Amino acid sequence: MSNNILLSVEKPARYMGGEMGTVSGREGALEFVLAFPDVYEIGMSHLGLQVLYGVLKEVPWIMPERAYAPWPDLEESLRTQGKPLVTLERGLPLIEADVVGFTLQYELSYTNILNMLDLSGIPLLASERSEGYPLILGGGPCAYNPEPLADFFDAFLIGDGEEAIVEIAECVRDWKEEKLPKRVLLERLARIQGVYVPCFFEVSYRPDGAIEKIAPLLAEYGSVKRRFVADLESAYYPTSPVVPFLKTVHDRVSVEISRGCTRGCRFCQAGYIYRPVRERSPERVLEIVEETLGNTGYDEVSLLSLSTGDYGCLTPLLKGLMDRYAAQKKAVSLPSMRVGSLSPEMAEEIRRVRKTGFTLAPEAGSERLRRVINKGITEEALLENARAVYSNGWRLIKLYFMIGLPTETMEDLDRIVEISREVKRQGKFAGNGGDVNVSVSSFVPKPHTPFQWEPQITEEEIVEKQRHLRGELRKKKLIMKWQDASLSGMEGVFARGDRRLSRLLIEAHRLGCRFDGWWEHFDRLKWAQAFETSGIDASFYLRRREADEPLPWDHIDCGVKKGFLLAERAAALKETATPDCRFDKCTGCGVCDFDQIKLRLNDPVPFDTYATEMAPEAPVEEAQRIRIRFEKVGRMRFLSHLEMLTLFTRAVGRSAIPIRYSQGFHPHPKFSFATALSVGIVSYAEYMDFEVDAGYTAAELELALNRSLPEGVRVLEATEIPLRAPALSVIMDKVRYRVTLPEELAHDLQAKVEAFLALESSPLKREKKGKSTEFDLRHELAELKVDGSALEMVVGRGKPVEFTCAILDVQPEALKEARLEKLEVLFS
The missing domain is CATH 3.40.50.280 (Cobalamin-binding domain)
Structure with missing residues (x-):
């Protein structure tokens, strides 16, 4: 992708490639x-x-x-x-x-x-x-x-x-x-x-x-x-994944510890289409984590499954992970904890490095409605979990609920408010206080679930229920987050849609609909026009389906029998529980052949099975400070300052450098940059300071970093400096740049340079985030000369683009194909 295009977008790192873990070559x-x-x-x-x-x-x-x-x-x-x-x-x-x-x-x-x-x-x-x-x-x-x-x-x-x-x-x-x-x-x-x-x-x-x-x-x-991977233990896992340069939504090592769930929540599509439960062994998980952390440099591990708390050896596994990585400031997160599955030992292990957030999903406010959806948890268990979470130092719990579930009443909605308030009160009982964020989504019936025949409530009903909940929760000083009702309606149309929706999609795309899951890009007026033009009635797809009506996905066999889903639907209306076949008898869903496709569970083991002798804390003697100069060339020039920070954080993690960490709730490695470099500039003079354990040499740091940095970033020199030496930002005086111009801008350069040098003043006003700063480009210019089709300059404040625009009297857009290089930093 050309420089012109990459420099015109908000985040070039989205498109430039070259991440660690990618493949190149392989012609043919x-x-x-x-x-x-x-x-x-x-x-x-x-x-x-x-x-x-x-x-x-x-x-x-x-x-x-x-x-x-x-x-x-x-x-x-x-x-x-x-x-x-x-x-x-x-x-x-x-x-x-x-x-x-x-x-x-x-x-x-x-x-x-x-x-x-x-x-x-x-x-x-x-x-x-x-x-x-x-x-x-x-x-x-x-x-x-x-x-x-x-x-x-x-x-x-x-x-x-x-x-x-x-x-x-x-x-x-x-x-x-x-x-x-x-x-x-x-x-x-x-x-x-x-x-x-x-x-x-x-x-x-x-x-x-x-x-x-x-x-x-x-x-x-x-x-x-449906295609099955019978045994997760032998299934492939990417221990050398692609490591992005920029921060992503889940910026960590994610390890799937089990696949499938048999809890049987009747609204949950994943609980049916990923059956049966297949667990990875704790030994294999520990191997994966060790190898992947070494290859990526991440500082957090997330143990993934549809219900992580149900993993058979979770607490011993957590103990083993934290014994190995707590001293390295690497955290463990459990994104999907079922109410009732948090033990005191588990909470104690998670909090050893930092608390990564805690989420509980009651789904429904009343126990009656939880029986309908087969969410077998009690209010007592929920409050007990909340108290344990607050007691172990967490300050915020996120609660997830749904509205619009089959048989829901206003009384069920009001129970969401009451139970959320009770959860918050547990923080006071624990002696630490605590906050609660309430997240409310709208129920969307999904294929291959017992509720696939149920109607979805209208957008008007969603808005009315959201408004009611928001007002009642505000009275209790609770924060509520919700999804736009139009998005839920659209999701419902396509979730149970048929082939006739292709003409709706073609029309919506023609009208410019994009990123419809992002509320700031969703355009309900364009979608309304698309529905009208294509002759599609949204309510037809949100209606109740009859039990004998052919469904658009009937020829897709997920393994669960249709008869089982109908029986579960009937059980929901009777508020009858269906047990989890992991802990009870087979429910007859039809997925298992009991030969290759079957439950694969780990046997319980004692708490300290995977424990290791804890690594000693970092030595307390005075640290060593090392200053490096590095180059940033090739596609790496499109990385922003924050993305370079991420890049070096991961490089340090990969190379096992004995970096020092900050104190506090979220410890960070102790290194610092000189100043931020504008995106698109090639540099041979970027500087950083590292604080490492005493005795670790500059040569060792240079070698370790160069083994871990991607192509385009290379340490050129490393020098030990006094621990209390002035910061780079204090001693930087001026910078030497070279701007190589495209042919059409390189005419009469000498004359333009002389004209600019003859000026007494060249004021510049810079606007950013509603604030303006003013300085004089001519006063900040120390040297300026022409070298063929290039300008070479030594400047104090100001960017090379700003100086070049002033010298040539052009707009910044004219310099998109120019080559900008940072050659040298002059220190005071």
């Missing part, structure tokens, strides 16, 4: 693009995408590449300049790839998929793509009802992808070598378990709009059975 390999239809920071936080990238990286004849939805600033630049969307690894236009595989994580990202195809010059409809275009593949949770996207995709992968993705790649490779028609490829893909090819099914509709029949067009292809 199968080009497999993993595309994520949301912004980079969200896509890079998605463990599934990292797993698939790692799997493809292990296959030498595959070249894995990545593409993310361009933020509106990049889309505007690409469209203005007529440039296609390209991958981060090699700048490959998506239209030239062999496979483009989209992650389908969220229904409100669907317009981004169309936009990415459109920006790539790829026809939106699968029926219009011949052999010359890439195979468009989809996978992820939304693929369990792929019908709204069926007209756009060649195939979908239903279920676990670690093994199937390579089989799909092999199928495409062989087909390419044989130069056969596209239909042959689709027929071969349909033979792979878990692969759904939409064009081999025909859907007909009744006069009332409901589906009449989903007819298969291939023999022995009447339904598509």
Whole structure:
């Protein structure tokens, strides 16, 4: 991607590539693009995408590449300049790839998929793509009802992808070598378990709009059975993942300790489509954490599962992790704790480094409604957990609830207020005080759940209930967060939609709908127009479905029997509990074959099974201070100051440098930069100070950093300095820059330089965040000379672009193709 484009966007690091853990080269390999239809920071936080990238990286004849939805600033630049969307690894236009595989994580990202195809010059409809275009593949949770996207995709992968993705790649490779028609490829893909090819099914509709029949067009292809990874213990995990330069949503090592959940919450799609529970052993988790921390430099580990607290050996595992990493200031977070699963030992282990936040999800305010949804927790257990959390030093608990659940009454809503107040009171009882944030989402019926037949409440009802809750919670001095009712309505339409929604998506994309899951970009007026133009009635998709009505996803077999879901729906109306088969008898859901597909659980072990002798605390003797000079060249010049801070934090973590840490709630490594460098400037004179353990030499630091830094950042020299030496920002006096100009700006340079030097004054007013600063460029200029088509200058305050614009009398946009270099820092 050109300098001009990268310098025109808010965050160039989203698009520049070159991160640690990526692949390059592999000429002639199968080009497999993993595309994520949301912004980079969200896509890079998605463990599934990292797993698939790692799997493809292990296959030498595959070249894995990545593409993310361009933020509106990049889309505007690409469209203005007529440039296609390209991958981060090699700048490959998506239209030239062999496979483009989209992650389908969220229904409100669907317009981004169309936009990415459109920006790539790829026809939106699968029926219009011949052999010359890439195979468009989809996978992820939304693929369990792929019908709204069926007209756009060649195939979908239903279920676990670690093994199937390579089989799909092999199928495409062989087909390419044989130069056969596209239909042959689709027929071969349909033979792979878990692969759904939409064009081999025909859907007909009744006069009332409901589906009449989903007819298969291939023999022995009447339904598509989900793909399973039978054993998580032997499943691939990316211990050398791609490490982003900028902060992402989940900026840490994420380790999936188990897959699947059998708690049976009747609203929860993930609880049904990821069954059965398959746990990784604590020994394997410890291996993964050690290797991944060493390869990434992260300072936090997140133990992922749908219900982390149910993991059989969680407390002994936590003990082992904290014994190993607490002294290194590495924290452990548990993002999905079930009420009742927090033990005192567990809380004590988590708090040994820093408290990473605590979330509890009662889902419903009343015990009656929790019985309806099979959320088997009591108010007493919730309050007991809250008291334990506050007692162990946490100050904030986040509570998650839903509104609009089947059979909900206003009394159930009022119980949300009461139970939230009671949770907050537990902080007083614990003696520390505490706050509560209440997050309220709207229930959206999802396919393959017992509530897939239930209606979704209207936007008006959502708004009314949100307003009521907000007012009542405010009276109790509680903060409430909620999702826009229009977004919930849109999610509901696509969650249970059918193929007719393709024309709605095409129209919405034509009108400019993008990033619909972001409230600041969601445009309800454009969507209203799209519904009207396409003749789609949203309420048709939010209605109650009859038990005998064919559903758009009936031919997608997630493993759970439809009869089981109907029985669970009936149990909900009777407020009858269904036990968890991990702790009780088999519930007969239909997922397990009890041979390969079955529960795989760890046996309980004593608390100190994985304990180790705790590493000693850092020595207390006086530290050593080391100053380095490093270069920032190539694509690294597009990293911002904050992104460079992140880069060095991770490099220090990877290289095991004995860095000193700050004190307090969130300890940080003790290093500091001189000043912030503007994005886009090449530098050979960046400076940093490090505080390390006494006895660690400058040569050791230089060697360790250069082994861990990415291409484009290299330490040029390192020097030991007194611990109390003045800070870099204090002793920096002036900076030498060189600005190499494009040919059209390099005329009469000497005359322009002489004219500027003849000035007595050249005032500049700089506006930033509502504040203005003024200084005189001429007074800040110490030296200025012409060297061919370049200007070389020594300046105090001010940026080289500001001086060059003043000298040449041009606007900053004219210098986008200029090369700016920082050559030297002059110290006082």
